[in-house]
Amino acid sequence: MHYGYGKLILFGEHFVVYGLPGIASSIGLYTRCQLYPNDKGIKVRDRLTNKNIALGENKAEILDRTMRIILEETGLEEKNFRLEIDGDIPVFGGLGSSAALIVSIIRELNEHYQLGLDDGRINDIAFKAEHVFHGNPSGIDNTASTYRRLLWFEKNLSGGKNKIELLKLKKPLQVVIGNTKIIHDTAEAVAEVRKRKEKNPEKFDKIFSEARNLVLQAKNALEKGGLQKTGELVNKNQELLREIGVSSKELDLLCETSLENGALGAKLTGAGMGGCMFALCPDEKTREKVAQAIRKKRFDSYITLVGG
Numbered sequence: 170m171h172y173g174y175g176k177l178i179l180f181g182e183h184f185v186v187y188g189l190p191g192i193a194s195s196i197g198l199y200t201r202c203q204l205y206p207n208d209k210g211i212k213v214r215d216r217l218t219n220k221n222i223a224l225g226e227n228k229a230e231i232l233d234r235t236m237r238i239i240l241e242e243t244g245l246e247e248k249n250f251r252l253e254i255d256g257d258i259p260v261f262g263g264l265g266s267s268a269a270l271i272v273s274i275i276r277e278l279n280e281h282y283q284l285g286l287d288d289g290r291i292n293d294i295a296f297k298a299e300h301v302f303h304g305n306p307s308g309i310d311n312t313a314s315t316y317r318r319l320l321w322f323e324k325n326l327s328g329g330k331n332k333i334e335l336l337k338l339k340k341p342l343q344v345v346i347g348n349t350k351i352i353h354d355t356a357e358a359v360a361e362v363r364k365r366k367e368k369n370p371e372k373f374d375k376i377f378s379e380a381r382n383l384v385l386q387a388k389n390a391l392e393k394g395g396l397q398k399t400g401e402l403v404n405k406n407q408e409l410l411r412e413i414g415v416s417s418k419e420l421d422l423l424c425e426t427s428l429e430n431g432a433l434g435a436k437l438t439g440a441g442m443g444g445c446m447f448a449l450c451p452d453e454k455t456r457e458k459v460a461q462a463i464r465k466k467r468f469d470s471y472i473t474l475v476g477g
């Protein structure tokens with residue numbers, strides 16, 4: 170049985186698609202994959218999305234397409250097996266469930282067939298497979314899921330290796346994730362931002378340059394352990410995401426609720442337009458208070474540590 174972990178983008182979603190830096194971390198929510206022998210062919214059951222496929226029967230199906238990329242990259246097309254997938258990560262919610270799914274599958278195949286793939290190669294295959302879900306992903310989700318750490322990420326727009334730098338914190342961050350339970354489509358959200366950017370180049374240039382600056386400041390604040398400053402930057406990042414139009418009234422409500430209950434900063438995470446947000450809390454007690462306040466508004470909340 171192998172695991173793939175979800176991720177939280179602390180800074181820079183959407184902007185990373187255009188080569189700006191982002192900061193992301195894996196989180197405790199996961200998918201897991203178990204391989205069983207099968208007489209003939211390849212079957213996959215994904216309990217998270219309630220999908221059940223026999224490979225090749227419906228070639229347009231997203232799981233079928235994902236599997237075919239993984240099999241081609243690993244040279245396992247002729248094998249016979251069955252995969253059972255489950256986990257606790259909410260799907261289509263901005264927590265990187267597709268990347269987690271893919272990483273758990275590759276890790277299980279790697280172990281079972283003794284492929285000897287290292288993290289770099291696992292990440293490369295996961296990135297290729299992520300295209301099925303997201304059209305033109307930056308690669309930040311699969312990178313956070315593969316490396317299971319807090320990291321700095323910059324997409325290489327010329328197609329070469331992305332810049333990945335593992336970040337070290339003095340103390341892990343106390344975080345609450347709030348889920349609006351409104352599912353979103355990442356590819357749609359990314360396409361929408363592109364359209365708005367093309368329509369309003371001057372406005373977006375200004376926002377993009379603020380976003381680049383902000384992530385640089387955030388790295389500095391995080392590494393110095395400046396919680397208050399990090400919180401302020403989280404709020405500023407949310408403001409920029411609102412300006413590019415990917416927040417929603419539910420996300421704004423959850424951010425406000427978190428700040429009213431003592432969070433130092435709160436922002437959406439992932440593609441937005443629904444999905445999840447997170448709140449950075451000064452301590453465990455506040456984290457519990459914020460998580461409860463979110464649940465009181467009838468949304469889901471999860472607590473997690475980042476950078477531990």
Ligand code: PMV
Pocket residue numbers: 181182183184185186262263264265266303305306307308309310355359438439440441444
């Ligand atoms: O919502 P998610 O988990 O699919 O996150 C997507 C993050 C984006 O920056 C919006 C897209 C990307 O590929 O980086």
